[in-house]
Amino acid sequence: MMLNDLKKDGEVRMRKSLDALEAGFSRVRTGRAHPAMLKDVMVPYYGSDVPLNQVANVGVDDARTLVVQPFERSMVSVVDKAIRESDLGLNPISGDVIRVPLPALTEETRRNMQKLARSEAENARVAVRNIRRDILSDVKDLLKEKEITEDDERRTTDEVQKLTDKYVAEIEKQLAAKEAELLQV
Numbered sequence: 001m002m003l004n005d006l007k008k009d010g011e012v013r014m015r016k017s018l019d020a021l022e023a024g025f026s027r028v029r030t031g032r033a034h035p036a037m038l039k040d041v042m043v044p045y046y047g048s049d050v051p052l053n054q055v056a057n058v059g060v061d062d063a064r065t066l067v068v069q070p071f072e073r074s075m076v077s078v079v080d081k082a083i084r085e086s087d088l089g090l091n092p093i094s095g096d097v098i099r100v101p102l103p104a105l106t107e108e109t110r111r112n113m114q115k116l117a118r119s120e121a122e123n124a125r126v127a128v129r130n131i132r133r134d135i136l137s138d139v140k141d142l143l144k145e146k147e148i149t150e151d152d153e154r155r156t157t158d159e160v161q162k163l164t165d166k167y168v169a170e171i172e173k174q175l176a177a178k179e180a181e182l183l184q185v
Contacts, residue, residue, distance in 0.1 A: 003139070003148065003156050010135045010160060021171060023163040024120035028113050029076040029088070030181045033060045033102050038068070043075070043082040052140055055079065068098040105182075113182050119125065121175040132164040 023048040026036040035058040042049040043056075052058065056079055070079050080094045092100045105113070142148045148156075149164050 006135050010131050013131045014128050017124050021124035025178050027118050033066045041086045064102045066100040117178045124171045128167045135160050
């Protein structure tokens with residue numbers, strides 16, 4: 001039935017909002033070294049910019065140090081420069097491999113990262129609510145067209161609200177986990 005399709009589509013779209021939130025959170029820097037921190041760094045390679053992970057391996061040396069191993073020796077200085085010029089505030093140390101020590105997070109940096117995390121979470125909540133609004137609008141249209149009964153509309157509205165609550169709760173859980181991670185010293 002078309003109501004089930006609407007609900008399935010809504011759930012798929014809400015899951016994607018949650019995935020987008022996870023991707024957003026991976027860019028929020030915590031005190032720990034994590035290879036995903038460098039995934040948005042673009043490196044010039046034979047005339048075009050490519051993501052860092054296409055020209056180098058990124059690994060973790062210890063809790064505060066990333067190790068970047070370019071696939072070609074000639075790329076060491078280019079990769080070093082790309083990391084330096086990214087807006088991450090990192091100062092890599094080049095040798096055979098590039099070591100990227102992460103500066104300890106200051107209280108101010110932690111607060112800014114927390115604001116960023118909260119803003120990512122709010123965007124995800126808004127996205128989930130917009131999906132709910134779209135589904136409910138489609139359900140109302142079906143009711144107007146007399147393709148469903150008022151009981152179907154009420155039941156679907158309740159189910160969509162439960163789905164929305166489930167995803168908003170998941171967003172809150174992820175935000176709490178991210179904030180706890182940010183506050184760890």
